[in-house]
Amino acid sequence: MDEQTGSTPSTGDPTEGPAQDPASASASAAELPGGRARPKTGKSEQTRALILETAMRLFQERGYEKTTMRAIATEAGISVGNAYYYFAGKEFLIQGFYDRMTMEHAAEARARLRGHTDFAKRLEIALLAWIDCAAPYHEFAAQFFRTAADPNNSLSPFANESHRARTTAVDLFRDVLTGSDLRTKLDAELTELLPDMLWLHLMITVLYWVFDRTPDTERTRAFVRRSTPMAARVIRLSRYRVFRPIVRDAKGLIQDFILPTMGARAGN
Numbered sequence: 001m002d003e004q005t006g007s008t009p010s011t012g013d014p015t016e017g018p019a020q021d022p023a024s025a026s027a028s029a030a031e032l033p034g035g036r037a038r039p040k041t042g043k044s045e046q047t048r049a050l051i052l053e054t055a056m057r058l059f060q061e062r063g064y065e066k067t068t069m070r071a072i073a074t075e076a077g078i079s080v081g082n083a084y085y086y087f088a089g090k091e092f093l094i095q096g097f098y099d100r101m102t103m104e105h106a107a108e109a110r111a112r113l114r115g116h117t118d119f120a121k122r123l124e125i126a127l128l129a130w131i132d133c134a135a136p137y138h139e140f141a142a143q144f145f146r147t148a149a150d151p152n153n154s155l156s157p158f159a160n161e162s163h164r165a166r167t168t169a170v171d172l173f174r175d176v177l178t179g180s181d182l183r184t185k186l187d188a189e190l191t192e193l194l195p196d197m198l199w200l201h202l203m204i205t206v207l208y209w210v211f212d213r214t215p216d217t218e219r220t221r222a223f224v225r226r227s228t229p230m231a232a233r234v235i236r237l238s239r240y241r242v243f244r245p246i247v248r249d250a251k252g253l254i255q256d257f258i259l260p261t262m263g264a265r266a267g268n
Contacts, residue, residue, distance in 0.1 A: 048086045050076050052100065055093040060140050064094075097137075098157065098165040105133045106172045119180035120232035123198065126176050127205050127224045131217060134209070138217065141210055157203060166199065173198035185239050194235070201231060 054076040058067045069090050073083040087093050109129035116122050134141065157166060174195040177183060186194070205227075209220040237243055 047078065047082070048096075051078070051083055051086055052093060052096045055090075056097060056137070060137070063140060064090075095162065095165070098162055099168075101133060101137075102165040102168045105130045106168055108133055109172055110175065113176065113179060117179065117181045119177070119182045119235070120229045122176045122180050123201075123231060124224055124228040126172060126198075127202060127228065128221060130202060130205070131209060131220060131224070134206075135217070138209070157206075169202065170195045170199050173202075182235065186235070187238060187244070190235075190238055198231075201227070 051072060055067065055072045058072055058075060062071075067090070069083055069087075070080050072090075072093070073080045076083070087096065109126045112125045112129055113122055116125060176198065177191065177194055183191075205220065205224060208223055209217055212220045214220075238246075
């Protein structure tokens with residue numbers, strides 16, 4: 001339903017020809033998580049990118065709550081029905097933002113990681129790369145990151161709708177680990193779990209960043225520089241036999257209580 005008129009938006013895409021019937025449109029929208037239509041042509045991808053770029057700008061200018069799908073469509077110069085064709089609702093624009101941000105972060109971090117093998121340094125690089133990529137959105141980020149504690153909210157990084165972005169990020173942290181000097185020195189079971197735990201380290205950093213009002217979010221950067229060597233030391237200690245019982249207990253705790261809260265993953 002359109003939030004201003006109360007009418008059901010059209011599901012046909014004017015850039016792709018005649019409007020689809022509701023069943024066909026529904027199937028098309030379901031091709032990507034969150035009811036987002038899978039772009040079929042370069043023009044479709046351009047339209048989808050235009051909607052997302054317009055939404056991000058309006059969120060910055062007006063705030064998330066005050067920005068409607070109709071306003072986004074009007075500003076982008078398209079119909080409301082076309083906007084809904086690509087994004088089932090305003091909240092899915094945030095999922096689009098998560099997806100794009102995560103891809104940009106992964107590409108930037110991997111470029112910066114080249115030539116580094118020290119695990120603590122690689123972790124620091126990956127976390128600082130996220131802060132740099134997210135910097136343009138800091139002013140309005142609190143409006144949707146504040147929902148992160150509620151996994152039932154589709155804006156949450158822990159929600160099922162966020163699994164694509166989450167999987168991309170976890171894959172990055174797997175590269176952080178496997179490209180480091182620790183790759184052959186850790187317990188195999190811990191190595192399997194660590195990428196998820198490193199993603200949680202990122203989520204703690206994001207939460208700190210949301211409420212950081214220091215110039216260039218310097219306190220968050222300082223938090224990263226202080227916390228990454230500590231995390232690396234704890235992980236390095238886990239390879240010693242005397243710590244194996246603790247590692248086993250930690251593994252069970254993580255699998256039973258932490259990973260189940262992280263929602264579905266791509267391919268599950």
